[in-house]
Amino acid sequence: MARFQRGSLRRELRSRGDTWVLRFNQTRESDGKRVERTFPIGLLRNFPSESSAWAEGHRLDILSSINNKPDFKSPKVTFGMLADRFITDELGEHHLVTKRAHSTKHTYKMYLRLYLKPRWSTRVATKIGHVEIQQWLKQIQGENDLSDPTLHRIKQLMGLVYAHGHWTLMIPKACDPTDLVRTTSVSSYEPKVLVPDDSHKIFLKLKAPENVLVLLLATTGLRISEALGLKWGDVRDGLIHVSRSWTMKTVGDTKSAASKTAVPCSQILSEYLDGRRHSPVNLYSKDTDWVFASSQRKGASPRSGGMMVRTYIKQTALDLGLIKPGERLGAHAMRHGLATFLASLRTDPKTIQGLMRHSDVNTTFNLYVHGRHSDRLEAHTAATAAFFPPVSPTVQ
Numbered sequence: 001m002a003r004f005q006r007g008s009l010r011r012e013l014r015s016r017g018d019t020w021v022l023r024f025n026q027t028r029e030s031d032g033k034r035v036e037r038t039f040p041i042g043l044l045r046n047f048p049s050e051s052s053a054w055a056e057g058h059r060l061d062i063l064s065s066i067n068n069k070p071d072f073k074s075p076k077v078t079f080g081m082l083a084d085r086f087i088t089d090e091l092g093e094h095h096l097v098t099k100r101a102h103s104t105k106h107t108y109k110m111y112l113r114l115y116l117k118p119r120w121s122t123r124v125a126t127k128i129g130h131v132e133i134q135q136w137l138k139q140i141q142g143e144n145d146l147s148d149p150t151l152h153r154i155k156q157l158m159g160l161v162y163a164h165g166h167w168t169l170m171i172p173k174a175c176d177p178t179d180l181v182r183t184t185s186v187s188s189y190e191p192k193v194l195v196p197d198d199s200h201k202i203f204l205k206l207k208a209p210e211n212v213l214v215l216l217l218a219t220t221g222l223r224i225s226e227a228l229g230l231k232w233g234d235v236r237d238g239l240i241h242v243s244r245s246w247t248m249k250t251v252g253d254t255k256s257a258a259s260k261t262a263v264p265c266s267q268i269l270s271e272y273l274d275g276r277r278h279s280p281v282n283l284y285s286k287d288t289d290w291v292f293a294s295s296q297r298k299g300a301s302p303r304s305g306g307m308m309v310r311t312y313i314k315q316t317a318l319d320l321g322l323i324k325p326g327e328r329l330g331a332h333a334m335r336h337g338l339a340t341f342l343a344s345l346r347t348d349p350k351t352i353q354g355l356m357r358h359s360d361v362n363t364t365f366n367l368y369v370h371g372r373h374s375d376r377l378e379a380h381t382a383a384t385a386a387f388f389p390p391v392s393p394t395v396q
Contacts, residue, residue: 005024005025005066005067006024006063007022007023007024007063007066008022008023008024009021009022009023009041009050009053009054009057010023011044012038014040016043016167016169017043017044017045018043018044018045019040019041019042019043019044019169020040020041020042020043020044020047020050020053020056021038021039021040021041022038022039022040022041022057022062022066023036023037023038024036024037024038024039024066025037026066037066039062039066040169041053041056041057041060041062041169042056042168042169043168043169046096046168060077060081060170076124077124077125077126077165077170077171078121078122078123078124078125079116079117079120079121079123079124079125079128079161080117080120080121080122081125081170082125082161082162082164082165082170082171083112083116083117083120083121083161085164085165085168085170086160086161086164086165087109087112089164089168090160090164091105091108091109097164097167099253101245101247101252101253101255102247102248102250102252103225103247103248103252106248107153108157111153111154111157112157112161115140115154116154116157116158116161119136120158125162125165125170125171125175126171126172126175128177129177130177130178130179130180130181133155133158133177133178133181134181134182137151137154137155137181137183140154147187148183148184148185148186148187149184149185149186149187151183152183152184152185155178155181155183156178158178159176159178159179162175162176162177162178163176191332191333191336191370192323192327192328192329192330192333192336193333193336193337193340193370193372194218194317194322194329194333194334194336194337195337195338195340195341195372196218196219196337196338196341198317198322198337199214199215199217199218199334199337200218201320201322202214202313202316202317202320202322203215203218205316205319205320206312206313206316208275208276208279209276209292209303210308210312210313211272212272212273212276213227213292213308213313214313214334215269215272216269216273217331217334217335218334218337218338219266219269219338220240220263220264220265220269220338220355221263221334221335221338221339221355221356221357222240222242222263222335223245223255223259223331223332223335224305224309224330224331224332225245225246225247225252225305226242226244226245226254226259227291227292228245228246228247228290228292228302228303228305229242229243229244229245229246229251229252229302230242230290230291230292231287231288231289231290231291232277232285232286232287232288232289232291233287233288234291235265235270235273235291238264238265238270239262239263239264239265240262240263240264240265241262242254242259242260242261242262242263242357243260246290246301246302246305247305249301256357256359257359258357258358258359259357260357261354261357263355263357264355273291276291277291283295283299284299290302292308305331309329309330309331313329313331314329317329335356335368336368336370338355338356339352339356339364339368339369340368340369340370340372342355343365343369344372344375349361349364349365352364352365352369356368
């Protein structure tokens with residue numbers, strides 16, 4: 001019976017950096033000779049000690065592979081193993097490489113739990129083909145009524161799992177079947193746009209603090225998660241300093257570095273905020289208190305954004321006829337409306353981008369600025385007038 005071998009670890013400088021490599025012997029099938037093989041366990045920065053590198057080798061079950069296979073080259077890494085490693089490194093409390101918002105991590109975990117892991121967990125990652133992924137995406141779209149952008153995000157997430165597998169040296173770099181999978185991020189849904197005039201109608205029907213929230217969102221372009229994440233100390237010196245977000249009952253960072261840019265606070269907005277802060281019914285007015293503190297939670301957290309939008313803003317918009325029954329409406333409609341309104345005034349694009357706090361001006365104009373019927377009608381009227389030039393008076 002062949003003797004069980006454990007192999008030995010050594011450090012080698014490879015293209016990705018200092019790497020732990022397992023050395024072991026195998027019988028080559030072609031000529032029966034004993035030859036030395038090596039297998040990369042992981043980077044030194046990920047496994048700083050030899051014991052941690054051995055622990056990773058045991059997790060990959062490499063010892064079983066090199067003692068049971070006549071010519072071992074790599075362990076059978078399943079997609080489930082890649083996904084578990086991705087969840088541990090990238091979706092845990094402390095990210096290893098990429099910083100992601102709490103809501104993004106939640107969505108990724110949901111997609112992995114509902115779609116990716118049930119279908120692909122037991123499959124060897126390097127044996128999954130792009131055609132079967134394409135067919136599977138079409139299948140789950142029909143079964144779950146998923147939109148094209150949702151399918152696109154699921155495919156992208158699968159690609160991220162493979163990319164992390166490359167980075168951790170669990171699979172070869174060239175292995176990513178999602179590269180050939182075709183999806184589209186274009187949505188057929190046309191977002192509802194509430195320009196400032198529409199938002200003002202809602203504002204007049206509401207009382208504090210909901211009317212203050214509408215004024216804040218409609219004139220600054222803040223995301224509702226950023227508005228709910230504000231504390232009174234963030235409003236100072238004519239500016240609103242955005243430093244955190246509140247989403248899914250969790251304090252998180254802003255969406256991007258550009259999102260941390262302070263936004264102007266006009267005098268009228270400042271007066272409404274100040275009136276709310278010093279209102280006799282407001283019990284939470286210290287600099288460290290939330291601007292939209294929850295009385296039910298005794299100020300320990302902000303109010304629920306979903307409840308404020310659904311119960312107050314959307315219902316009022318429905319009562320005013322701004323939306324139809326069954327039509328979708330979220331707080332983001334005011335962010336879209338502000339960008340659209342400013343563009344109709346021929347505002348400098350960089351100014352609009354700065355107020356929206358987008359990293360790329362293309363995001364502002366491709367996704368947030370929408371054409372309005374009134375603007376199209378005005379342009380059409382001007383074109384018609386140019387088509388029929390005024391008749392010069394006849395000289396007698």
